[in-house]
Amino acid sequence: MRVQMLGLCRLSYLGGRGFQVMHETIEERRAFLYDPERLARRWFWFENVTLPGLLAQTDPDFTLILMTGPDLPEPYLSRLRELTEIMPQARLELIPPMEKHLDACLAATAPHIQHDADVVGHFRQDDDDAVAIDYIHDARQDFAVLQPLWERRRRLSCDYSRGLVLKATQKGVLVEPRMIYNAAAGLTVYLPPDAQRSVMHFPHWKIGMSMPGATLPGKVMFVRFLNHDNDSGAIGAGYPWEGDPSDWQALLARRFRIHLDTLDHAARDFSLPGADRPRWGV
Template sequence: MRVQMLGLCRFSYLGGRGFQILHETVEARRAFLYDPERLARRWFWFENVTLPGLMAQTDPDFTLILMTGPDLPEPWMSRLRDLVASMPQARLALIPPMDKHLDACMAATAPHIDPKADVVGHFRQDDDDAVAIDYIRDARRDFAAMQPLWERRRRLSCDYARGLVLKATQDGVSVEQRIIYNAVAGLTVYLPPDAGRSVMHFPHWKIGLSMPGVTLPGKTMFVRFLNHDNDSGAIGAGYAVPAENDNWAGILAERFRIDLARIDQAARAFSLPGADRPRWGL
């Protein structure tokens, strides 16, 4: 059975709904999203937290859709184009502002669904989180064991629930190991190619209402990165896990290709507290 792995990454997409930070007008939202200092921080985290693990996947057979607006300012638009030119898996989707966020995400996703695939493993990749270098391999390989359950409804989620939570403030970056149930990173939604849906149609915090799910918490598979520019910054349901090995720099380098010293230095240089959100860091 052929499983296509298809990810959606929204990079400062300008549109209505779909986010917890709301604005009364498109102009106000544009000013917020396209603030030069904010975009500089977003790109730094994207380049140093998110991309390294994706570019080092042990199974390189996946597609990553980079969704943004057609008026994303320079130099960020050129940087996205350069990334697409250098990363074989990357595709750029320029989606004009749309009031219905699910329609916008589907407009970005639909052209890249392979109708010849038996199953599409959809994943959402936030631009400041990360997946481990074997995520694609495991998500494709583990589906074989889960296929009988998928056949029941032709919908299934797989949650790699063990990960690291990184918090960036003016004091640097702290690291904690946690189990988080159905976090965004490390969550795969398996659908048939003709489903007319994407991962965005199933809110991760209540995905059990939509499909059966499997939890595989055996190894560290994701990084949840909390920083000043998070849309919410809530950690999610779960609990801390005592660390048998707290060599976080070594684990981050090996599993995610993240340079902890580099992002720690950047957090101190940005000199920003956690985001002013009701549940940031909780």
């Protein structure tokens, strides 16, 4: 079976619902999302946490939708356009503000569904998290083993549950190895091409209510990056795994092309505490 791998990355999308930080008016939300200092931080994390692993995928056959609003301030809108020119997998979707966030996400993803594929492997790529360089390869290859389970309901999730949590504050970046059940990063939702759903239709923290799933914990497959501008900042259900702290820098470079020293220096320069969220870092 041919599996299309399709990712959705939302970058400061201005719309209703879909987020935990809420605002009374669209003007308040625009001011929050488009604050120049916030946008500068978000772009830095996107460039230094998210993009390196995607650009280094061992299987380059995937599509990444970059979803934002048509009024995203410069220079960031131009930078996204430039990214689509140098990254063959990137597609820019400028979605006007929509009250229903799921409708907005579907509007961004639907034009990129390959209807001649047998299965679409949807994944959510937050703009400050990362997946390992072999994520696309493994998600496509592992489906072959999981196919009988998928055929029961024509829906299936595959959770790569071993990862690293990076926590940025004014003191620098801390690294914590974690097993997290159905974290947003490293979670694939396999659907038929005619499902008329996006990955966002299935909240990752309760995905078991929507479909059967498999957990593959062997490899370090994701980075969950906690920083001042997270929408929630909650780590998610799970527990630590034992690792060698002296290896974190090499592991991040090898598996994600992330340079820990660069993030650590940036966190100190930004000099921001943890976000004011009820479960930030928990």
